[in-house]
Amino acid sequence: MLALAVDSQPAIGQDISMFPEPKTENTGSTALSIFIAVLVLLVITGGISWFYFNSKSSTPEPVATTPTTTVNDPVETASTTVSDALQDLDAELAAIDSDLNSTDDDVPTL
Amino acid sequence: MLVGLPNLSYAQTNDTTTTKKTTDLRESIKTKRDEAKTSLDDYKVAREEQKLAKLIQYGDKAISERTAALTEQKSRFSAKNCPTVALTAVNDAFATINTNLVAQKTVLDASTTLEGAKTATRDIFQKNRVYKYLMPAAKGACIAQKLISIIDGRLAEAVTKLKAAGIDTVAIETKLTEAKTAAQSAYDTYLQILKTPGGDDDGNKTKMNAAKTSLQTVRKTLGDVKSDIANLLGTYRQKSKNPGTRTLDEPVTP
DSSP states (O other): OHHHHHHHSOOTTOOOOSSOOOOHHHHHHHHHHHHHHHHHHHHHHHHHHHHHHHHHHHSOOHHHHHHHHHHHHHHHHHHHHHHHHHHHHHHHHHHHHHHHTOOTTSOOOO | OOOOOOHHHHHHHHHHHHHHHHHHHHHHTHHHHHHHHHHHHHHHHSOGGGHHHHHHHHHHHHHHHHHHHHHHHHHTOOTTTSOHHHHHHHHHHHHHHHHHHHHHHHHHHTOOSHHHHHHHHHHHHHTOOIIIIIHHHHHHHHHHHHHHHHIIIIIHHHHHHHHHTTOOOHHHHHHHHHHHHHHHHHHHHHHHHHHOOSSOHHHHHHHHHHHHHHHHHHHHHHHHHHHHHHHHHHHHHHHHHSOSOOOTTSOOOO
16 A cells, blocks of 8 residues: 555656646537538538529620610610601691691682 | 501591691691681672782782691602602602792782682692692602602511522512502602692592502502511421421411
């Protein structure tokens, strides 16, 4: 018993630590957490990228729409202008015919 | 969308509009017209010694009524419905007629015989065809010049844009030239009538018919142009999908 008690005493020059060494099991848990966090981050980034590129590819090419707008506008305006002009012309032709049949310039019997 | 109202709808609307415009003009000078009519009735039943005075009175009322009609009609023309060049010609023509009427009133009022007063009264109508030639010629000149402005303006602009897009516009340009020539012909003829709206009924009637024929040519040609524009638009849309050379003569699949 005495010998055992003596053996349990630290030897001269041996450090006496007041704090226990960190357990090796905790280090593995942290690495796993980091791994999972990175994985989640990759999934989120991938999802965002997928939505971004997917929505962008469905948008019509600006090269195709720009000339359509540029040309259609003046052409459609011209078409409307012609329609309005024809309507005015029809009205004036009818008014002119009506004037030509007027009797207001006939000399009354004097 | 290149959708226009059917021609039948145009015709119905225009008939109503025309009748309303004509009625409005006469309604607006109704007092003057009634006064002239009453004065004419007074002359017809007047005793022989009062005939000269009553006829002069009637002639003055007739001049007053026609002057009012000119003023009313003139107020209906503006830069909005009549391009400047035509508006100037119309205003000049109306001013000339007004001057003529003032001069004829002087002659009428100075008449000393019944026959002299009758001649002066007839001149008020025969030398100043206000309703029959002056007003329709003014309307015709304005619409003809308006059409020329449209052809040289928006339609020319549309052709330029189509050309820039690589579309063949030769056919539509030919029709626009034809329409402009016809519109110019109508305008020139109406100008001749505006300068001498009285004193040559047969000549003015022939001119009015010729100008009307020219405007009908414009009507038909611009109707074709409208169809061509619809066709061009279809061509352009198809060309945007499937690049390649197309012309107006090629049918466009809907």
